[in-house]
Amino acid sequence: MTKFTFADLFSGCGGLSLGLTLAGLKGRFAIERDEMAFRTFASNMLERKTARRFEWPRWLEQKAWDIEELLNLHLADFRALRGQIDILAGGPPCQGFSFAGRRNEDDPRNLLFKKYVEMVQALQPQAIVIENVPGMRVVHARRNVVDLQNPNRESQKLSFYDKLVESLSEAGYAVDAKLLDSSAYGVPQKRSRLIVIGVRKDLCEWLDGGISRVFRLLESARVGQLKELGLPEVVTxxxxxxxxxxxxxxxxxxxxxxxxxxxxxxxxxxxxxxxxxxxxxxxxxxxxxxxxxxxxxxxxxxxxxxxxxxxxxxxxxxxxxxxxxxxxxxxxxxxxxxxxxxxxxxxxxxxxxxxxxxxxxxxxxxxxxxxxxxxxxxxxxxxxxxxxxxxxxxxxxxxAVPPLLARAIGKALQSMLAEVSAANDRFDRTSLSGEPALAVG
Incomplete structure (x- = not known):
């Protein structure tokens, strides 16, 4: 099977990257602004001499980076990587969405998903995956504020997830999302997270069922993972x-x-x-x-x-x-x-x-x-x-994203990209044989 590649934005200490590499994907680079978290990432994913090591671009310094500074300095370099990054992964900070703390619509960390979209536009990967808390899909309510000219205005507001889908659609991606509980994937923890997956629209036509195909593959990956790793349906x-x-x-x-x-x-x-x-x-x-x-x-x-x-x-x-x-x-x-x-x-x-x-x-x-x-x-x-x-x-x-959840996601994305590649190959062979590319009636 082709060795597909990924990059990880807002990587934290490396849970998502670790899971994707355990699924067989090859890491290229990861971006994290906190120095302690990046130290952990580098110690495990860059310095250990294993097959999990990243193929890091020479022009990108291996250090903690603020994504805005990074895009300002290296936007042209990222554009030069088009066609080399198959999957762009990431988990933008979720504190402003989380129900576990104070939900704050104006938390500046909420807007980091815009930087994620900028990186999508620069790299144009085949697929994207974002992990966040369920609250990303919930509209922030501004209490005690009423628009007298439009009393129903609150109901018309968009959640940050809605805004993300709009931005990614404009960038050329079909997007779907599901709430997943990590405990179904061999993780001994009840952890519900919103998993957002996008596929370039020009590739979706090769998938049976379009973007929804990815989550069917993810369920197959979940079942296969428990069997392969010898884990029960519930780990206590x-x-x-x-x-x-x-x-x-x-x-x-x-x-x-x-x-x-x-x-x-x-x-x-x-x-x-x-x-x-x-x-x-x-x-x-x-x-x-x-x-x-x-x-x-x-x-x-x-x-x-x-x-x-x-x-x-x-x-x-x-x-x-x-x-x-x-x-x-x-x-x-x-x-x-x-x-x-x-x-x-x-x-x-x-x-x-x-x-x-x-x-x-x-x-x-x-x-x-x-x-x-x-x-x-x-x-x-x-x-x-x-x-x-x-x-x-x-x-x-x-x-962190639980590595076993990330591993199953990586397996599903790998299967999806392989299906797209195989469908393209069949189309090319049919075209070269002189036979009609699309059968009629």
Whole structure:
């Protein structure tokens, strides 16, 4: 099969890129503005001497880039890559769309999809794929604002997804989107995301069913992936994390060179479930990002009571939070026999299913389906005003596309492009044989 290529915009630490390379696609370049996230990406996708390494353009410096600056400096260079990038992938920042935080129509990050469209116009790939939160399809409501001349004006507003579809259509792409739950793809996490796929209109005519063909191929890829990787229909939190539990294991100072030795981590004895074996395959040396939170005794006691008394697998309600004197609005006591709730960028959103503590970065990564050999760089957390400027490890993992979901998407796109190529070849052979290219009646 032809080795199709891709580029990744807003790549973060590399979850989408990793999944696409695991599907057999070849990476060319990736753009990420945060230095910590790009350090993680480069460490795993550029510096490791494996078949997953990118064929990076020589003129493009391997560093954290702001996409606006990049387009200003290298627009002509990107145009020169036309015909060399088959798929343009990306996950523009979603904080302004997300229901987990404050939805803000004027959040400047919402407009980064325009930069994505500019790159589409420059590269003109065969296909595009965008991952975002479901809220991208929901119109932002401006409360307490009424247009007296047109009281129904609010209902006429477009969501950012609608605007994206309009822009991509003008650029020559047919677009479709579906809400997908990562837990259906072998990811031990209930994570619903909007997957947007576009195909150049001149290629869609070769697909049986047009653009909708891609999502039929994606369902086939999903079924095939579970079978190929030996995974059940549902991977639970305990399936993913039981080998990382600390009860009965030796605690020692962290082995992470970027972390103070006052933090502890647990020894690792090896995988115990098919999912853990899959994640641990290819890993060598000490486990990365195993640092345990330093909870006070009263905090551990409170967490223990929550695990003993509260319903698992659902967010704590107002009454429960008041009972335990909790000010946070989003706290999930995890259930071990179900997939985990959606991993966010805040480490104290989720409590371990059997131990009175929050999760480690490595446990976050397991729930996202990052393999154990994938190492994370930079600070573990940040706070205050820096939260909007930095992307520490918990944030990198929480923002990432689960690699196993991305792998299935990559398999479907690869199959789709192969079908288009085969249809074109058949058309060319028929034309050269002198027979009519299109049969009539």
């Amino acid at each position: 939190a305990a399936d993913a994390l039981s080998d990382l539990e600390i009860t009965g294991r030796t605690l020692r100072p962290t082995t992470d060179p970027e972390c103070p030795k006052r933090y502890l981590e647990a020894s690792y004895d090896g995988p115990a479930t098919p999912y853990q074996e899959l994640m641990n395959f290819g890993h060598e040396g000490p486990m990365d990002s195993m640092r345990l939170a330093r909870h006070r005794d009263d905090v551990r006691e409170r967490f223990g009571k929550i695990l003993a008394e509260c319903r698992r697998g659902v967010r704590m309600n107002d009454a429960s939070r008041k009972t335990y004197n909790l000010k946070k609005h989003r706290i999930f006591p995890m259930a071990g026999d179900d997939p985990a709730p959606t991993v966010t960028t805040l480490p104290d959103d989720i409590l371990h299913y059997s131990e009175p503590r929050i999760l480690t970065v490595r446990e976050y990564a397991r729930l996202q389906s990052f393999p154990d050999w994938f190492h994370f760089k930079g600070k573990y957390t940040t706070g205050g005003k820096l939260r909007t400027k930095e992307c520490p490890r918990y944030t990198q993992v929480g923002n």
